[in-house]
Amino acid sequence: MTRAPRRRPYGVKGAPYAFLIPATLLFLLFFALPIGYAVLLSFRRTEVKGLGLGKGARQEVWAGLANYGDALSxxxxxxxxxxxxxxxxxxxxxxxxxxxxxxxxxxxxxxxxxxxxxxxxxxxxxxxxxxxxxxxxxxxxxxxxxxxxxxxxxxxxxxxxxxxxxxxxxxxxxxxxxxxxxxxxxxxxxxxxxxxxxxxxxxxxxxxxxxxxxxxxxxxxxxxxxxxxxxxxxxxxxxxxxxxxxxxxxxxxxxxxxxxxxxxxxxxxxxDVYAAAAQAVIIALATLALSFGFLKAANSRTKQGES
Missing domain, CATH: 1.10.3720.10 (MetI-like)
Incomplete structure (x- = not known):
């Protein structure tokens, strides 16, 4: 008479995910969230009304890609x-x-x-x-x-x-x-x-x-x-x-x-944190593009050498 395989308790199956929770929270709070906030700031800018004096004279408005255009030029x-x-x-x-x-x-x-x-x-x-x-x-x-x-x-x-x-x-x-x-x-x-x-x-x-x-x-x-x-x-x-x-x-x-x-x-x-955020995003994207481009070229050359 064969015994049925014992099932693992649910807590044992979820243990690896529980260990990942602290690292995931730290990643979201100190890495992903600041990056997302910087990207959000890059699409906004300060609009000055009149002489810029008094309450409400400076307002944060949506700028679209204007900050990126200014940074690239x-x-x-x-x-x-x-x-x-x-x-x-x-x-x-x-x-x-x-x-x-x-x-x-x-x-x-x-x-x-x-x-x-x-x-x-x-x-x-x-x-x-x-x-x-x-x-x-x-x-x-x-x-x-x-x-x-x-x-x-x-x-x-x-x-x-x-x-x-x-x-x-x-x-x-x-x-x-x-x-x-x-x-x-x-x-x-x-x-x-x-x-x-x-x-x-x-x-x-x-x-x-x-x-x-x-x-x-x-x-x-x-x-x-x-x-x-x-x-x-x-x-x-x-x-x-x-x-x-x-x-x-x-x-x-x-x-x-x-x-x-x-x-x-x-x-x-x-x-001018809005212009600085746009410039930082451009630098990050340029670094990412150069890094992945170089790694792809290196990997393709390695595969050609192996073949």
Whole structure:
């Protein structure tokens, strides 16, 4: 005589959903709700009647897509986006190139003090961005920096806070110094996950360390390179703390140097939260489009390589 299968109590079936409730509530309250409110504000604007004096002279009205049209035709926002493009073209390749180089060097058998070197490269990432920007900002000042004198004596280009190339190099240097360690750890972890038998077979075939790195290691860590590139692009589009912190030290940085600085100025200085909300939505959509476009291109290229 077979027994009927015992049914689970309803409370056991609903336990996973009960554990999800706190995370869902936090997501809705602190992520989804602010985004929805920002989108709502982007479709509204303040209408001023007469001289704008007295009660009811300023009213919030529905603006439709007018704020988005103003944002897309705003030359300051466009110039900020172009500056970020130039900044990213310096920062992302240099940072990922150094991260890959350090990860490959730490993965070799002959390296010494591997633990200390890994920690020393990663440690700048643990320093807050504002603190790092202040530290480098004072090192860029000719009156207090010992490095500018040494670079000038050696005939090397000097980073500084002057408008143009030196300013881009100075800002990119802060990002590279702080972000290389994180990307290196991601790539190094992927390298350590590769089976050692692959390297042993390559050495038996007479491959050098350089050939192993170029033909085996780099192709196998390509997904990690894609991931670090994805994170670096998002971080580049969100540049705010470094130029904002360095602004009191130079006149070359305007209040709208980056798109997020423009959003901050319009929202908290000009007191136009509606225009700032529209600009923030446009930046978020542009970041989303670039991210998904890059991921789709990377996935399609990976599938072509596998086929």
């Amino acid at each position: 705003d030359s300051e926002l466009l110039h900020g986006a172009l500056r970020i493009l130039g900044y990213g073209m310096i920062t992302v390749p240099v940072m990922l190139g150094l991260a890959l180089l350090f990860a490959l060097l730490l993965d070799t058998e002959r390296v010494r003090l591997r633990g200390f070197s890994r920690l020393a490269i990663f440690l700048p990432y643990a320093i807050p961005g504002v603190v790092a920007a202040l530290m480098w900002g004072f090192l860029y000042l000719p009156d207090v920096s010992p490095f500018l004198y040494l670079l000038d004596a050696a005939g090397l280009p000097e980073p500084g806070l002057l408008d143009g190339g030196p300013l881009y190099l100075s800002l990119a240097n802060i990002a590279v110094w702080g972000g290389t360690g994180f990307n290196m750890i991601v790539i190094y972890t992927s390298l350590r996950a590769i089976p050692a038998e692959i390297f042993e077979a390559a050495r038996l075939d007479g491959c050098s360390q350089l050939r192993i790195a170029l033909r085996i290691k780099i192709p196998l860590v390509a997904p990690s390179l894609v991931l670090t590139f994805f994170f670096s692009v998002i971080a580049t589009l969100q540049v705010f703390s470094e130029p904002t912190t360095l602004k009191p030290l130079t006149n070359s940085l305007s209040t709208t140097w980056s798109p997020l600085m423009k959003v901050y100025r319009d929202a908290f200085v000009e007191n």
